[in-house]
Amino acid sequence: MSVLLLTHRDALAHDMGPGHPECPDRLRAVLTALEAEEFADLQRDTPEEATVEQITRVHPAEYVEAILGIRPPVGETVALDGDTLMSAGSARAALLAAGAAVRAVDEVCAGRVQRVFSAMRPPGHHAERRRPMGFCFFSNAVVAARHAQAVHGIERVAIADFDVHHGNGTQDCVWTDPTILFASSQQMPLYPGTGAESEVGVGNVFNAPLPPGARGDVFRAAWAERLLPAIDAFAPGLVIVSAGFDAHARDPLAQLRLTDPDFAWITEQLCALADRHAGGRLVSLLEGGYDLEALASSAAAHVRALLGG
Known part of the structure; x- marks a missing residue:
């Protein structure tokens, strides 16, 4: 299975200050894990910044201009x-994260790879059209979806989000x-x-709300009985995944009790839907996850599941 990993060292320059859970070490932890020999078949590349035109398909121009105009001095925020702060490197990191989402769509739509994992930060799924919040500045998944529609003629896009x-x-x-x-699910x-x-x-x-303390069986049932059938019936031409891993039992910011096999399972299910309806085209974007291990x-x-392992 051809899978591309997109990441950029400048994503580490977005730093919201000491003790903030959305820290550069999150990305370092992910990239270190993906250096293991079992991931040798991953293709790897770096994205470019998204253009203002690409982002303004989602966010008003004045909002984008305001965010990109915040450039505090080095060492300040x-x-x-x-809980959402900008440092000297934040604007570029946000542009690169959105740019990685766009590049991922280009790669799968051109058929160069079937699946892409964007290991970038800041995340995006809390950014509303006119408001940054929850550590997020731009709605990366929707930027990707609108790019797929505007440039590649994909009529229907599904966004699946399993962040807690x-x-x-x-x-x-x-x-x-x-x-x-x-x-x-959340x-x-x-x-x-x-x-x-x-x-x-x-x-x-x-939406499939889950109660605090819910384990993998509850999570899997919500997807199997409600969310996956909805995506299946929609028959998308592209599947975009907001891949947050803070529903893990070890995560300090929430109380769901998922384990690694649960994340592998939902990935396999979403890949199967992409294979069925979208020619295998699937783009995954890193969202939350705050226990580094x-x-x-x-x-x-x-x-591993994206690779078919």
Whole structure:
């Protein structure tokens, strides 16, 4: 199975300060895990920055301009909300993360690879159309989806999100767009407070809230009984995955009890749907995961499944 890993060292320059859970060491942990011999078949490359045009398919131009205009001096940060800050390297890192999502779409749509894992930061699924939040600045998954539609003629795109926190930003960006399906499992109650089953958009949003303490059997049932059938019926031409690993039992920011095999299972299921409907085209974007050991092992399980192992 041809799988491309996209990453860039400048993603490490986004630093929200000492003690912040969304830290550069998260990316280092993932990349170290993917240096193992079993991942020797991964193709590897670096992305370029997304263009303003690509991002403004999702976010208003004035919002994009405001975010990119925040360039604090080295060693200082600017707080956008209580937990989302920008450092000297944040704007470039955000552009590279969105650019990796765009490049991933280009690669799978051109048939050069079947699947891509973007190991980048900052994450994106909490960024609403006009508001950064939850460590996120741009909605990378929706930027990717709109690029696939605008440039490659993909009519229907499915975004599947298994991060423990609800992707309120993704949901906000696609709320009125029937050509993009959003399927998400998340702990509830938990930040950001959205993700109820009653939130349905224009019939394109499917949420499966999970109670604190839920284990893998509950998670798998939610996907098998509600979310995967919704994606299957939608028959997308591209599957985009918001791959957050903070539903792991070791994660300090939530209380779900998933383990590495659960992340491998959902990856296998999503790959099967991509094979069935999208010619195998699947793009995976790193989102959350805040216990470094759990993040590394979960991401490795995810990529192992992408490779077909």
